[in-house]
Amino acid sequence: MARLCERCWNILANEMAEADGATAAPRPEPDPDDTSWIEPPICPECGASVRVYPTNYDRWVSLSTVELPAKDVPEPFRWRLTKLPGPSLIATDIVAVRVRGLDPAPGEPVVPAHHVMCVPD
Incomplete structure (x- = not known):
């Protein structure tokens, strides 16, 4: 297996993220002293709750x-x-992994990217 330098890895990961639509901002790190409930982020376009997860290549979706x-x-x-x-x-x-290679069975559950489900107000 080849090893990439930091610069080459970032170029490759950014290209993969662009192709997959994994362009979300990372979740903010919670303050360890803050005990308040952490609400899921809200989409600015449609107002729905979204789940933001890291991908298996260090980007967020x-x-x-x-x-x-x-x-x-x-x-x-x-x-x-x-x-x-x-x-x-x-x-x-938990990391998000894009389904590639073998297609899942038609009834097998998958998690859609939010921008497919997003219907602006």
């Missing part, structure tokens, strides 16, 4: 809050949420 059958989501906008492997049985983090 806005996803819908509902899963839909794969047959109802256009191919370029299908995502899955995957737990990062770790030594613990408790998932420490």
Whole structure:
């Protein structure tokens, strides 16, 4: 497997993010002393709640809050949420992975990118 320098990796990751629509801003780090409830971000276009997740290539994507059958989501906008492997049985983090390669079964649930579901007011 080839290793890329930092500059080359950023170029590649930015190109992948642009192609996948993974252009969301990262979630702000919560203040460890703040005990207030953290609300999900709201889309400025349609006012719906969105889920913002890191991708498996260190960029961020806005996803819908509902899963839909794969047959109802256009191919370029299908995502899955995957737990990062770790030594613990408790998932420490979740990343969004774009569904590629083998197509999911028509009824298999996928998470659509938010901009596919976004209907501006």
